[in-house]
Amino acid sequence: MASLVGGGHKYRDYLSDEELKNTKWRNGPPRYDVVDKLFEQERTHVWAEGSVEDKVQRLLKTWEMELVHKIDPNDMKSVDPTKFKKSVNGRKGLTPEEAIKLGGGYNTFLQTSLPENLRVYNPDDETFESSQNVFRSIFIRGFAIEVLHVYSGPPEIVYKFRHWGYMDGPFKGYVATGQLVELFGIGIFELEKESNKIVKAEFFFDRGELLGPLMKGGKNGESTSEMALLEASKCPFMK
Numbered sequence: 001m002a003s004l005v006g007g008g009h010k011y012r013d014y015l016s017d018e019e020l021k022n023t024k025w026r027n028g029p030p031r032y033d034v035v036d037k038l039f040e041q042e043r044t045h046v047w048a049e050g051s052v053e054d055k056v057q058r059l060l061k062t063w064e065m066e067l068v069h070k071i072d073p074n075d076m077k078s079v080d081p082t083k084f085k086k087s088v089n090g091r092k093g094l095t096p097e098e099a100i101k102l103g104g105g106y107n108t109f110l111q112t113s114l115p116e117n118l119r120v121y122n123p124d125d126e127t128f129e130s131s132q133n134v135f136r137s138i139f140i141r142g143f144a145i146e147v148l149h150v151y152s153g154p155p156e157i158v159y160k161f162r163h164w165g166y167m168d169g170p171f172k173g174y175v176a177t178g179q180l181v182e183l184f185g186i187g188i189f190e191l192e193k194e195s196n197k198i199v200k201a202e203f204f205f206d207r208g209e210l211l212g213p214l215m216k217g218g219k220n221g222e223s224t225s226e227m228a229l230l231e232a233s234k235c236p237f238m239k
Helices: 017-022 033-042 053-070 096-101 105-109 130-140 208-215 226-233
Strands: 085-088 144-152 156-166 182-192 200-207
Touching: 033 144, 053 144, 053 156, 053 182, 053 200, 085 105, 105 130, 182 208
Parallel strands: 085 200
Antiparallel strands: 144 156, 156 182, 182 200
16 A cells, blocks of 8 residues: 655655645644644554554544545545545445535534434534544543554555543533543455555444443533443444
């Protein structure tokens, strides 16, 4: 798998001075100094530069950067915007335009079939801006991601990932615990052979691994019961 071009950043591509200047960003060029500090302090592996794991991790971080921070899908260089689709837990694949309509970012990853009265986080009620505000106020040190294992290489890359941060701020009325919050999952990138760009991304994980711990401190200092945590954060996996 060839390295992506563009560079300009230690862990992500397409952040060169030229890219920063000529790209339409949601809220200005992204900064990663805070989350990269968490990543460097607590990552499980330090992959050798140029290894398959290092390349896949760089591709994942680059893709996530473009997905979250670029307004125009045509500015995304890690994917082919005319062919790309993303699916989560077996749901229908979304084009970049469809993902934007859902609010992008966290909203597309936290889609659920749970009844509305059991949704501690309801993506239908959130915009891109509100969802970013919710989780950035929780994960003040950032929400880091790393690749733990690569099972197969291109054109279909299958890997295991870890996403983690600390609950340093409140969530929907639930008090901050300061504790580690982490989720594990499987990701699949399908690359087009000629362009080496992503045309399909699939993710499989339990959203309850993220939302359950955010309720652990309870509301107004009252501890949330184990059963309530289980019922409210339960993910209808693969539905």
